[in-house]
Amino acid sequence: MSAEKQDQLRVAGVRYLNARPLWEDLKSDPRIALSLEIPREVQRMLAEDEADVALMPVAGAATLGDVFFVPNMAIAARGPVQSVLLVSEVPLEKLEEVALDLSSRTSVVLAKLILAHRNIRVRFTDLDPTTARTPQEMREAVAPVVRGTRGAVIIGDPALAIADAFPYRLDLAEAWQEWKGLPFVFAAWCTRNPNFAASDVARLQAAKTAGLALRDALAEEHAAAHSLSPAILARYLHESIRYELGDAEIQGLTAFFDEAYRAGLLPKTEVRFTAPLANRPLTPVPLETLLGRAAAGERLSVAEGERLLAEASLFELGLAADEVRKRKHPHGVVTYIVDRNVNYTNVCTTSCRFCAFYRPVGHPEGYVLSREVLGQKLQEVVDAGGVQILLQGGLNPELPLTWYEDLFRWMKAEYKLGLHALSPEEIIHISELENISTAEVLERLHAAGLDSVPGGGAEILVDRVRRRIAKTKCSSEAWLGVMRTAHRMGLRSSATMMYGTTETARERVLHLAKIRDLQDETGGFTAFFCWDFQYENGVRIEPGDTGTHLYLRQQALARLMLDNVDHIGASWVTQGPDVGQVALRFGADDFGSVMFEENVVSSAGTTFGINAAGMETRIREAGFKSARRNVRYDWLTPPL
């Protein structure tokens, strides 16, 4: 790295209009490497050390848990903000459902708190106006959603442009002000560096001063680009948005964190500052307190998860996870599924370093299973009382989407089996091959018989790690994006984590937090499984953190972090039936599947086999009842 680069300050800003006054002046500064992104990406960059300082939505700051606020700057509102609105055709009390624009988690949490405070119980669904550009398009995206007893939370440009299209509107910042008598803070500059330089604070401060003077010009420019009213935007920037983080704002922020924590929506969060405000010494809570909160099912921050992984003993983690498991599944049943993993092709263009299964295009050992072979395998599953096929393969450039569609239709017509097929990586591959969106691929596959999406290929959802595992692996956001799309279509999926390559403990926890964030949005994940990388000759990556102890700790931590995922599975296929059984006491309520084959893992040299009776014995010996399940975790047999 050149001296100049080292000296650069990496800044991530939210690219929305209301943030521009804070960063506009930084654009021309050669010492600043400025990235302008949507809030989720800003959060990711700070979390993954791709930014030194970031304009963080405050919900994201709470999720990470180890951030320091830069003094005196924020995006906040004292009273009405205009750009975060709950709109409806009926009065608030009549609402039964609210569609949420999920692009701002902070606003979503605020909306939920305010509705709960006003004793309005509604179902939440999602609303996706993110592709709308003009007021006309926004109206078209939002209007059909807001009908009868269904309202919507709209934010940003759509709120500014079309709020008056609806008879009822509640400005959420105003509602907060009414409730608490305090301002609401949406976002603020945050860093993870407790020694963030005073000169950098001063630079951000200077940028803000310069940016505030530019507000009229920014309003005009934005209005022209989006066919909005410059007057409205100027008023918005001058009057609605406040850029201070004064005492009242800090109190408002603290009150928000407290309320969200009490509602289980955010981890317990203390507002801490960088110099020159870093007056309060850090007093970490005793480990026991943290364990108690974890066992009680409270939401944990990334920093807290990291601390548990580093400091809590095997028993402390296991007992806390077991307590959470007990509360989520008080009936004491551990489920398993009878299914079969079929790898339809081993031809793959990705060449993941940990994979001993794939063969490059044109390799003599490459295969695509014929209908005949597949049919035989499926029939065996049916004969053995199996309920599902887990169909995954390499990224084979010779198989067009129609190949999958035909295959799925045929399978569904011939065999009565659930089709749990194609991990996100494969969906993305097909979409690139066909030059269509992943949503279209999923829709067509769904129509052809796809029932659910396996969570494979997640590895570690941190891009630094993904790039090291395989250069061409999809980004974490792309992986999560496919899952988001699938969940929105009503498809369920599992989530996984393969650790033990080059990731750090913190990155494993970040992975869990990303799954939890998406689960907050969609609720589409049924279960989570993790395992460590299985070393074998032929793989091209060094094993990292590994061992049976780590597996048990990691699985327990997953139970503690993933408070919104119903099921945690013990991966006996990778850990062996013995460790798998012990793992049931570390927060798991599912024992995975009685498998016929698992090429990706078994070519890596780990081969275990147990049958249904062996599963049931182990489940019972571990102190549970056993039941067979389907992919949605419904019991197919009474618990025994």
Place this chain on the structure above:
Amino acid sequence: MSVLSNIRAKLQNGERLGFDDGVALFHEPDLLALGQLANELREARHGDRTFFNKNMRVEVTNVCVASCLFCSFAKLEAHMPDAHTMSLEEAWKELSDRMDDPPSEIHVVNGLHPGLPFEYYEELLRGYKRIKPDVHLKCYTAVEIHFFAQLYKMSVREVLERLRAAGLDSLPGGGAEIFDPEVRKKISDDKATADEYLDVHRIAHSMGMKTNTTMLFGHIETYEHRVDHILRVRTLQDETGGFQAFIPLAFHPDGNGMKNLPAPTAVDDLRTFAVSRILLDNVPHIKAFWVSSGPDVAQIALRFGCDDIDGTIVHETIYHSAGSGVPQGLTYEHLVRLIQEAGRVPVERDTFYNVVKEFPKASVGEAAFKVRDRKAKKHLAVVEPVRSLGGKEIAG
């Protein structure tokens, strides 16, 4: 008060646990809470230290007149095709071949061969000492010693004295099985009884010899039988103080007279380790014999009361004939790593638990451990025969 808090209270008051406490512990449904208690007791004795040694196991003969149900050697006569008895030269070669990295201890356990002269056993020991004078010889179980006394018409003390003169240093713990007479009769009718077994150890202890003892669990015995067994060990230990380690051994069903029984599961292994640690307040070490439980479960056992994981072991046949799919030996480095991965401090020991070499604890507590040897995971993988529904298939 829950069973565990009751027992905790007793331990805090310095009260000794009794039979009922032991049974209650085995019935404790909360495996982790049980393990935690055992772990506290283990850490009070040994901290994070976890012992292993460089050892070698030899079975010079698998011919046996006894017919233990759990044993794949049972009633193997010398003329049968699978029978094998090493010549002394063959047995010695096992050691001389390893002299570039010699074991510090040799562990010899055999079938009860009716046709070998006593001198064979003496000479075996002398030969090992000739090759490596400081090697520790932990040879012949109490069952063998008892058998020798009968076969060669000597007293147990005489047998032990002659073997000691030939180089015997201590006795291994094998042959204990389950002491309860009813169970013992069913599974191991025609060898030393519990009292005879314990008597051999009593005499060995009185001669200043240290010994280990074992328990074979997970077959037809009940929890009560296990507790009874453990308490008999405790009683003798009160008297002599000669036991160094207690080694619970999981029953393996393949290839023997109890092949229809399921093997005990890992949870039962861990529970048994933990209860053993809690009940045996006077035996210093509880050993997880990794060949029996598999390296992975042995690793977990290091937090369920065990402080010893046996040794590098090259050439083990008893468990392997009974279907143990684990590797035949672990390298020194693997053992060190196995222990470090559990967040413990590996200590290479001699037979008397003197420290030969102490290793550092791995980086950050029990949380993180970097594998340095690329092949590590593979060597530790337990390869069980695949008994899945459809069998393994070659893809299209």
